Amino acid sequence: MSRLRGARGEPPSPAVPSLTPSLVSAAYKRALRLGTFWRLSAEERALLKLAGRLKAIKSPLLKEQLLKILEKVWPEKAKVFKAFEEGLKQLSKRIQLALKIGALAVAEELSKAGPQLVLHLGLAWINTPPFYRGEG
Numbered sequence: 168m169s170r171l172r173g174a175r176g177e178p179p180s181p182a183v184p185s186l187t188p189s190l191v192s193a194a195y196k197r198a199l200r201l202g203t204f205w206r207l208s209a210e211e212r213a214l215l216k217l218a219g220r221l222k223a224i225k226s227p228l229l230k231e232q233l234l235k236i237l238e239k240v241w242p243e244k245a246k247v248f249k250a251f252e253e254g255l256k257q258l259s260k261r262i263q264l265a266l267k268i269g270a271l272a273v274a275e276e277l278s279k280a281g282p283q284l285v286l287h288l289g290l291a292w293i294n295t296p297p298f299y300r301g302e303g
Contacts, residue, residue, distance in 0.1 A: 186234065188222065191219045191237075194219075194240050211239075214233065249289070251282070254290070258277060261277055
């Protein structure tokens with residue numbers, strides 16, 4: 168049981184989501200299994216199939232295109248990537264606000280936030296209706 172605990176005794180936090188060839192390969196297999204592979208364009212199918220064979224995905228343009236394909240093939244997994252990105256934005260806004268009001272201790276604690284907090288902030292923001300976000 169101690170293997171499942173982090174350094175301070177808490178459960179391990181989820182890792183930072185990254186677009187890896189193994190994830191792309193899993194998305195490809197899932198798309199074939201569910202039949203969504205054939206709903207993709209020919210270019211998207213080729214990109215999905217060939218990107219799973221790479222050693223690493225470094226190109227920002229390739230990552231962007233693969234995330235668009237991932238939204239069509241595996242929307243749940245794509246939501247995690249979007250939530251993490253949005254969570255980073257929300258965390259930086261909260262740190263800036265804490266610095267503006269002079270709460271240096273709060274800003275310092277927020278800057279030490281782990282990936283789990285970032286993911287929670289992003290999911291909370293995504294699931295909040297636009298009316299309550301102040302957008303509309």
